Amino acid sequence: MALVLLFVTVVLFSVCEVSMNAVYRVGDSAGWTMIDHPDYKRWASTKRFHVGDTLIFTYLTQYHDVMEVSHHDYVHCKTNSAKAVYHTGSDSVSLTKPGEFYFxxxxDGHCSAGQKLHIKSSSNNAAIIRNFYLTIATVFALCIYKTNSLTDHIN
Ligand SMILES: [Cu+2]
Structure with a gap:
């Protein structure tokens, strides 16, 4: 019984580790594009982004690029004061801090036609709390296991 508990805990632990740092392909299979005008607002709204997560922008470099901009520039599609510019066609952008990110x-015309993305990344508090409880569960399971094996020896 204790072994089963331990096993479940270890599995949960590894699932947690994976979910702590997620990788998202912007636009899913469509990518970063103008074709069929993906709804990036809707795409982002179905996800919860956290510090440590990575966004992957995939696109054809002859048509697109990725600029990280301020909220103002995002709203007005201004390209002259970018915080960062990516143009490899397969750009990884890590969400290094909590807060708003605008891409x-x-x-010409792509941003105003909807090729823009707003991400809100939150801190990892939830994951930290979850891991804290899992650690306690593991210690608890180990204690039960230890107690059981001691009892086995006595009997
Ligand atoms: Cu474009």
Whole structure:
């Protein structure tokens, strides 16, 4: 019984580790594009982003790029004061801090046609708390296991 508990705990632990740092492909299979005008607002709204997560922008470099911009520039599709520019066609962007992130494509008309993305990343508090409880569960399971094996020896 204790072994089963221990096993479940270890499995839960590894699932947690994985979910702590998620990788998201922006637009899923569509990628970062103008084709069929993906709804990036809707795409982002179905996810919860956390510090440590990574966004992957995939696109054809002859048509698009990725600019990280301020909220103002995001709203007005301004491309002249980008915080960062990516143009490899397969860009990984890590969410290094909690807060708002704004991305646009700098090519003419793309941002205003909807090729823009707003992400809100939150701190990992929930994951930390979850891991804390899992640690306690593991210690508890180990204690039961130890007690059981001691009892086995006595009997
Ligand atoms: Cu574009």
């Amino acid at each position: 646009i494509c700098s090519n």
